[in-house]
Structure formats: C-alpha cells, structure tokens
Amino acid sequence: MSVLEIIGFITTLLAIWLATREHVLTWPLQLIASLLYVYLFVDAHLFGESVLQFIYAALAIYGWWCWRKPKTNEVVVPVLPVSRLTRQQWLLYNGLGIAGTLIVSQLQVNFLPTDVPYLDSTLFVFGLIAQWMQARKQIENWPYWIVLDVIGAGVYLHKALYLTAVLYLVLAALAAWGWRQWRRDLQAQA
Numbered sequence: 001m002s003v004l005e006i007i008g009f010i011t012t013l014l015a016i017w018l019a020t021r022e023h024v025l026t027w028p029l030q031l032i033a034s035l036l037y038v039y040l041f042v043d044a045h046l047f048g049e050s051v052l053q054f055i056y057a058a059l060a061i062y063g064w065w066c067w068r069k070p071k072t073n074e075v076v077v078p079v080l081p082v083s084r085l086t087r088q089q090w091l092l093y094n095g096l097g098i099a100g101t102l103i104v105s106q107l108q109v110n111f112l113p114t115d116v117p118y119l120d121s122t123l124f125v126f127g128l129i130a131q132w133m134q135a136r137k138q139i140e141n142w143p144y145w146i147v148l149d150v151i152g153a154g155v156y157l158h159k160a161l162y163l164t165a166v167l168y169l170v171l172a173a174l175a176a177w178g179w180r181q182w183r184r185d186l187q188a189q190a
Contacts, residue, residue, distance in 0.1 A: 001163045008036040009167045016171055019134065020178030022082070022185065027064035031057050037164075044159045047112050048104060048124035049152075056131055063135035080137045082186045090140070093129050100125035119155050123148055139186055142179030146172050 015029035034056040041050035066080050085093070101121050108117035127148055133141035149172035156165040 002040070004036055004040055005161065005163050008033050008040060009163050011036065012167060013170060013174075016174045016178070020174060020181050022067075022137070022182070024064065024067045024069060027060045027067060030063070031060035034060060040161070040164070044161055045112075045114050046116075046120055046155070046159060047114060048108060048117075048120035049155075052124045052127050055128060059128075059131045059135055063131075066135050066137075081189055082137045082139055082182045084186070085133070085138050085140045089138075093133070097126045097129050100128075116155055116158065119151060123152055123155065137182075139179065139182045142175045142182065145175035146179070149175060 011029055011033040015026050015033055018026035018029065034053045037053040038050050038057070041047075041053060101118075101124075104124055105118045105121035108114055108121055114120055126144060130141045130144035130148060133144065149168045153165045153168035153172070156162075156168060
C-alpha cells in the first residue's frame with residue numbers, strides 16, 4: 001500500500017459520493033483520482049486499467065462541462081437531468097462493449113505482459129461505457145458500475161492492491177446507493 005494508493009482511495013470515495021448526489025465537484029475530483037491511478041495501474045501491469053484511468057480523466061473534463069450549472073436570473077438551473085437509456089442506446093452500448101472487449105483483449109494477449117487480459121479488457125471497455133453514461137446522467141450507469149466494481153475488486157486483490165480492492169467494494173455499495181438516489185430524482189422529474 002503506497003501513499004499514492006491512499007490518496008487515490010480517499011479522492012475516489014469523495015468523488016463518487018458527490019456523483020451520487022449529482023454534485024458537479026465530482027468531476028474535478030474524478031480527474032485527480034484518475035491521474036493518480038494511471039501511475040498506480042501501470043506499476044501493477046494493468047495496462048487496460050491504466051489507459052482507462054487516463055480516458056476517465058478526459059471524460060471527467062467532459063462530465064464537468066455537461067454538469068455545469070449556469071445562473072439564469074439568479075436561479076441555478078441544472079443543465080442535464082437524469083434520464084434513461086433508450087432501447088437503441090442499450091443495444092449500441094452493449095454491442096460496442098462486447099466487440100470492444102474482444103478486440104482489446106486480443107491486443108493485450110498479443111502485445112502486453114498481463115496475466116488478466118480478459119478481465120482487464122472488460123473493465124476497460126465497459127468502464128468507458130459506464131463513465132460515458134454517468135457524464136450524460138443516464139441512470140443505467142449505476143448497475144454497470146456495481147458489476148464492474150465487484151469484478152475490479154477481484155482483479156485488484158489478485159494484483160495485491162488491497163486498499164484499491166476495498167475501495168472498489170465500497171464503490172459498488174456507493175453505486176447501489178447512487179442508483180437509488182437517481183431513481184428518486186428521475187421519479188421526481190416525472
């Protein structure tokens with residue numbers, strides 16, 4: 001356990017807790033945490049996870065832009081309400097996820113020294129999809145995160161990143177809570 005892992009742990013917990021509350025400060029914290037984890041995952045030979053964290057950093061900037069709250073006549077108006085995926089989006093995201101996982105895993109098997117190419121690739125591809133959905137405030141991001149966080153915890157345990165494994169189990173619980181909170185918000189919008 002390193003100081004970097006401890007800082008990443010704390011920053012990530014705070015960021016995701018803020019995401020469950022739809023607070024815009026989730027994004028700068030996710031940006032910082034992602035950049036910390038880029039280095040940590042490269043050091044653990046989790047290359048897909050490392051690249052994913054780098055992309056999460058870019059998506060944090062996008063999410064920050066999407067969630068910004070301009071003032072209109074001194075009233076703060078949310079730019080982006082919580083929404084549901086359409087059937088077409090669900091099919092598209094999952095089709096891209098499966099195809100992307102197959103492609104990325106083969107690249108890892110052939111070119112990178114990792115012992116978990118399929119799990120790492122699944123976390124990479126579906127993590128991108130879940131992060132995109134979160135940035136767009138699509139409620140279905142939360143069940144994706146629950147599954148990905150549990151899988152990730154197992155991978156990090158395997159890689160002796162014990163604090164990060166615990167983090168991802170806590171993130172799965174936070175994702176369940178976020179899903180509940182966003183469902184309430186979605187019902188209130190109706």
